[in-house]
Amino acid sequence: MSPILSVSDLHVGFGRGAKAREVVRGVSFDLAAGETLAIVGESGSGKSVTALSINRLVDYGGGRITNGSIRLLRTDGKISELTEASEKELTRIRGGEIGMIFQEPMTSLNPVLTIGRQIEESFRLHRGLTGNQARAAAKDALDRVRIPDAERRLTYTPNQLSGGMLQRVMIAMALACNPRLLIADEPTTALDVTVQAQIMALLAELKRETGMSMIFITHDIGLVAGIADRVMVMQDGQAVEQGELGQILDHPKHPYTQHLLHAVPHFSGGNAARPDGQRERTAEPALKVDGLVVRYPLKGGWFGRPTGAVHAVDGVDFDLLPGETLAVVGESGSGKSTTARAVLGLVPATRGAFSMARRELVAGDSNLPVQMVFQNPYASLNPRLSVDSILAEPVIASGVRIDAAVRDRMKMLLKRVGLPENSLERYPHEFSGGQRQRLCIARALMLNPSVVVLDEAVSALDVSVQARVLELLIDLQKEYGLAYLFISHDMAVVERIAHRIAVIYAGQIVEIGDARSVLSAPRHPYTKKLIAAVPTIDRRHETFELDTRQVPSLVRPLGFEPPKARWMEYGPDHKVRAEA
Known part of the structure; x- marks a missing residue:
């Protein structure tokens, strides 16, 4: 039986010189009907770009497929080569054949439109429904994802719902037209553990009901164990290992897979x-x-x-x-x-x-x-200030002059959190996420709290970076x-x-x-x-x-x-x- 999706030697690059700036290099995999493939990797591994390339959404972010083949077996039995599909064909396939759930529902939903109107759009576009028919279909979609009091929730705007409820709305929109393939890109990363469990239960139940195939993108190995049939591990834009769930979790072969499993x-x-x-x-x-x-x-x-x-x-x-x-x-x-x-x-x-x-x-x-280290190291450091100015902020706020002793403390703390001394002249954008959080920790320690x-x-960090930051905090x-x-x-x-x-x-x-x-x-x-x-x-x-x-x-x-x-x-x- 032909796979529902076949990706062969996929290469994706960004910018004018896309071939020279490839972030996905030679990824290949097949997905059978009713199967769940988990794509696992840390930030920058290329897993989300691979997913966005399948329905060609990467085209809208400055990306371009430079080589390879993406073949989709459609509902009518015909095979579409998505790398060569026209915009008209892609519009019909997106939502109708391939549904997608994004990581952050608040940025994926229009904040000024009601939930009902946004769900109805899928039915108008792909099924031609209008008026009361579209509204009834939208209510059925919310009932399907177990949102209580669905009729009233259709009148809500996104800010009136919790994160878990918003993600259910996103799932309702993705499944509105019964797609054969669902791509879920980190759909539970921003959710609490109990809400996450409910979303996973919902996805598993809907998958059993509809028989759809699913690509589940995550960095959480525990989630993979709960839902996947097969696993593909990505590092630096390449698939370094793939196979059956038990084989990958119990007998990993590649050093990076072993590292990931150890770091979680x-x-x-x-x-x-x-x-x-x-x-x-x-x-x-x-x-x-x-x-x-x-x-x-x-x-x-x-x-x-x-x-x-x-x-x-x-x-x-x-x-x-x-x-x-x-x-x-x-x-x-x-x-x-x-x-x-x-x-x-x-x-x-x-x-x-x-x-x-x-x-x-x-x-x-x-x-x-008492000092504080915030969740997001990207948002809690002023991008216009150099590291020495960032570390000086709490000292100046306490009314102390910046002298040689203060600068010596800066250098000592940078060394203690594992950053080089020349970091003082650099800016936040020159550091990785884990390094930025180390800067935040150094800043918090400047006043000897x-x-x-x-x-x-540590919730916004990759698992291996998270492990190192936790060890640093304990030390x-x-x-x-x-x-x-x-x-x-x-x-x-x-x-x-x-x-x-x-x-x-x-x-x-x-x-x-x-x-x-x-x-x-x-x-x-x-x-x-x-x-x-x-x-x-x-x-x-x-x-x-x-x-x-x-x-x-x-x-x-x-x-x-x-x-x-x-x-x-x-x-x-x-x-x-x-x-x-």
Whole structure:
């Protein structure tokens, strides 16, 4: 039986001299009907360019197929050579024969058009439906991807839906015309682990229902184990290894595949927790948070009177010892980043007290012994400033002059984070993503802080870079006695770096304690749900249950106060909030 897609000796380049600037070089593979091929590799490996070349979307980004063949077996039984297809033929094939889900739904959807109108466009273009027929088809498409209350959601604009819901909308649009081939380009990278599990469950269920073939692009080996039939590993624009799922995961031949599998943080249910985790809670904390509450007022009516409030954070308490890492985990919107930002004074706290080593914290104080490393190293460094100016910023903000001692500290920190001394004269665009995050870490250490807040600081990095940055953070913590408040949704990363874990759900801590204890014996239903959703290479073709329930609304009526928390103890350092 002929493969549904056959790619042979594909070469793709960019710019005028495309042949001399090829980013995909000699990639070949076949995809059978109903089969899932996972394309795995780090940033810059060429996996997304390969996918965009299949339906010729690479043409719109300055790319050009310089050599090779892409043959698609269409629904009518005819074979199309996509490298030679006209724009008219490609328009019919895109959406009709090949559907595509992109990584970031917020940049793929039009922010000013309703969800319904954007889905209807597919039915108008490929099926000729109009008016009520197109709207009914759009509603059926949302029902198909298990979006509750689909009729009402059709009237929403993208900003009114969560990341997980937006990705379901993207899947609904991609599958609107029952394509024979679905290309999913990192469709879950920006999603929380529980939402990710739901999207994977949905894709697997839709694949079983429709019998479509799928190309799944990712850097997460755990996800590959859960959905793929075959795997192709890419490095520097070339396919370095491909074969059956079990063969690649259990018996990798190429050194790069072995490196990838080794670098991925494997979740092991607390067995890989740091051995220095058990600590006496009687020591003076580097940071103490007591009764933190953050609320955003809601106003309505003709006179804009207060009608209620969003309870973003509701009564959070914890302490953080010197040399300790407290990981705060939870889904988007749970309140974990708001908690960190409130500690730094970046978000005003409604009430609550913060203290650091017997010192009361005051929002806006530039001399606080606490610094922050943000998620995106590309956005958190000023592209117009050289590295020496970037490292000087926190020093100048604290009122200290830049002298020889400060410059010596710059050089020392650059060396300590593994960057050459001549980096001081360079600019952010001259560094890779991992190197930029190292710069962010060096900047955070310029004022010799006692507490460093790391807000998803490694989630935007490739797995091998991520592993090196985590090792650096652990080394720096041991050397300087740093306390880390580590915000993350990745339980495998948390297991590798955390001494203690606080699980936040709907603005409240529901479980907190020793990392090994929390991960190996979770007690709260939400913690169990988080851990059950973690993908690992040991779970082959796992079937996740679809769950369309939403996180409860954080909007509360005016004057509402939650009941006082009741805690249940499960060991010397493990407690769980009792269900109301």
